[in-house]
Amino acid sequence: MTKEAVVQQVKQDCYSQSAEMATEFVNSLLENSAKGNTFDSASANDFAGSVVNQGDTGVEVPESMQIVLDEAYCGASEDEKKRNRAKIIKAIFDGVGTYQRQHGVSIPPDISNYAIHMGFAATDFAANKYKLDRVKLDSASSAHHDQLSLQPNRAVVAILSAFGDAIPFAHYLPADIGSNEAKLAILSHEAGHAYGQYAQGDSMDGVNSGKPYLTSSRIHAMFPAVSTGNIDGKLTKLQDTPSTCDQAADAIKLLRGRAVLYVRGMVAAREVDSEGSGNSVMSGSITISAQTYTIGGNINTDTGVFAITTTPALPDTIPVAVESFVDYERGPENIPSMLSAVRTRPLFAKPWRGFTQVTPDARTQISQELGLDAHGEAMVAIQRQLSGERHYEVLEKALRLGANNQVTFDFDWTNRKTYMHRSDAWRDLASALGVASQQMAIDTFDHGISHLYIGKYIMSDFLSLPSDIWQPSGVMLRPGIFRIGRLFGLYDVYYTPRTIQDTAGAAQILCVGRASSVALNPFVLGDSVPTTMIPLGVSTELKAGVGVYGRSLNEVNPHISASLGCAIINVTNMQ
Numbered sequence: 205m206t207k208e209a210v211v212q213q214v215k216q217d218c219y220s221q222s223a224e225m226a227t228e229f230v231n232s233l234l235e236n237s238a239k240g241n242t243f244d245s246a247s248a249n250d251f252a253g254s255v256v257n258q259g260d261t262g263v264e265v266p267e268s269m270q271i272v273l274d275e276a277y278c279g280a281s282e283d284e285k286k287r288n289r290a291k292i293i294k295a296i297f298d299g300v301g302t303y304q305r306q307h308g309v310s311i312p313p314d315i316s317n318y319a320i321h322m323g324f325a326a327t328d329f330a331a332n333k334y335k336l337d338r339v340k341l342d343s344a345s346s347a348h349h350d351q352l353s354l355q356p357n358r359a360v361v362a363i364l365s366a367f368g369d370a371i372p373f374a375h376y377l378p379a380d381i382g383s384n385e386a387k388l389a390i391l392s393h394e395a396g397h398a399y400g401q402y403a404q405g406d407s408m409d410g411v412n413s414g415k416p417y418l419t420s421s422r423i424h425a426m427f428p429a430v431s432t433g434n435i436d437g438k439l440t441k442l443q444d445t446p447s448t449c450d451q452a453a454d455a456i457k458l459l460r461g462r463a464v465l466y467v468r469g470m471v472a473a474r475e476v477d478s479e480g481s482g483n484s485v486m487s488g489s490i491t492i493s494a495q496t497y498t499i500g501g502n503i504n505t506d507t508g509v510f511a512i513t514t515t516p517a518l519p520d521t522i523p524v525a526v527e528s529f530v531d532y533e534r535g536p537e538n539i540p541s542m543l544s545a546v547r548t549r550p551l552f553a554k555p556w557r558g559f560t561q562v563t564p565d566a567r568t569q570i571s572q573e574l575g576l577d578a579h580g581e582a583m584v585a586i587q588r589q590l591s592g593e594r595h596y597e598v599l600e601k602a603l604r605l606g607a608n609n610q611v612t613f614d615f616d617w618t619n620r621k622t623y624m625h626r627s628d629a630w631r632d633l634a635s636a637l638g639v640a641s642q643q644m645a646i647d648t649f650d651h652g653i654s655h656l657y658i659g660k661y662i663m664s665d666f667l668s669l670p671s672d673i674w675q676p677s678g679v680m681l682r683p684g685i686f687r688i689g690r691l692f693g694l695y696d697v698y699y700t701p702r703t704i705q706d707t708a709g710a711a712q713i714l715c716v717g718r719a720s721s722v723a724l725n726p727f728v729l730g731d732s733v734p735t736t737m738i739p740l741g742v743s744t745e746l747k748a749g750v751g752v753y754g755r756s757l758n759e760v761n762p763h764i765s766a767s768l769g770c771a772i773i774n775v776t777n778m779q
Contacts, residue, residue, distance in 0.1 A: 268324035299367025396541030410649025433517030659706025
């Protein structure tokens with residue numbers, strides 16, 4: 205990976221100070237740790253030493269990262285101190301590279317923050333502060349026994365796991381190590397009182413934004429009365445629609461001399477009086493189909509009531525509208541207000557654990573004949589199993605949520621195969637995805653579809669799509685979940701061997717949207733304690749074992765609208 209690829213960072217919204225600080229630190233560290241497009245330990249150590257000692261770098265080190273780097277610099281010789289710190293920095297460097305290779309995008313701020321938190325959770329400082337019951341394990345490469353000299357190994361594993369095991373559409377929230385609790389803060393905006401087209405407390409976020417509220421304009425559209433052509437009504441405090449006032453709502457005071465009558469959207473009459481109070485004269489004329497209509501009447505600027513006549517009578521099929529503007533100086537109680545509300549919802553990490561054992565004979569044979577460490581390989585398998593379980597667990601939850609937003613795409617191959625290639629038929633999938641994506645944006649108030657999960661039958665078709673709608677990831681086919689490419693330049697596509705329906709004749713496409721912030725994402729993940737290894741005592745069968753445990757959260761967002769960031773495309777008639 206080139207230095208340019210590593211340090212590439214798209215502009216993203218950071219909705220917490222810690223995430224913003226973590227992103228700035230990680231980006232600066234990556235930029236200063238590469239030389240000749242590869243990791244350079246000397247450059248990394250120079251940068252790390254400068255920022256830790258608050259040198260003139262312009263970069264602020266997150267407090268948790270400061271603790272990780274400080275502990276890495278404790279211990280034996282000066283050379284070993286530098287190597288320990290370089291291990292931590294290289295873990296971040298490699299972790300970011302792994303994430304970018306797996307998912308084809310730059311590292312999001314919440315994952316940088318999460319990875320740093322995982323590194324901190326592996327420190328002795330965290331273990332002592334939160335009284336974590338764990339045994340400090342030595343590394344096979346250790347030349348002496350020092351409880352701090354091997355600290356980088358635990359932090360390295362935690363950081364690499366945070367980057368490498370991250371689920372692409374999930375947001376990550378660091379959980380408190382002591383209480384296992386993560387606080388999800390959801391910011392919303394509401395109408396301060398009933399006004400315009402909002403009732404008091406109505407949401408002003410997402411699709412609810414943009415209705416008449418702050419504007420001083422009041423407009424009421426209607427049709428003239430049958431036979432008389434009269435235009436009678438009232439401009440009020442509330443609007444039923446952007447073009448109609450609630451005729452039963454409270455009266456409002458209007459600016460004098462500003463009322464306008466529209467006929468078929470054209471200005472036909474205006475308010476004449478600019479001074480005084482009460483009724484104000486309106487007059488004008490308009491020609492429609494060679495017929496000139498003279499308009500007269502009045503509007504009461506104290507009550508909003510208008511009574512307008514037309515000569516001859518304006519046909520009752522011609523739309524008209526009266527508009528005027530609220531006078532806030534005469535009615536300051538009508539000045540609209542907007543309220544911001546923050547609601548917090550707790551999320552709790554749950555514990556998991558397991559262990560592995562090996563007999564001395566088996567361990568010796570595996571080591572001598574295969575050159576492998578049985579315990580080490582078991583630890584790798586446990587970490588891989590944990591990562592897979594979390595990903596599939598979230599996909600199962602996404603499938604249940606996706607039932608709230610389903611769209612059917614009829615592939616209709618029986619009829620289409622006589623006149624088009626399969627790749628051409630898949631172009632029409634864009635419309636089904638567009639419908640589901642826009643509905644998701646409406647439901648979540650924030651975002652549409654960003655990620656698709658498919659099975660082997662649809663994947664086999666996607667791999668043959670032309671380059672104008674499909675960009676392959678370059679990742680070799682493998683048995684587990686992996687990214688296969690990008691569809692229509694919008695959707696990152698992943699293969700999953702299970703969870704969704706997948707047959708040759710009909711299949712599902714599971715769609716998930718990654719939100720602009722943690723609070724609005726359908727899924728929130730995190731860990732309070734990273735994967736921790738504990739040596740077990742030797743049993744009577746002489747089996748030596750290692751236990752592993754951790755505490756993690758994989759939660760559906762409790763905020764209902766945020767949880768609706770999932771959809772299902774049911775593809776039918778594929779054969």
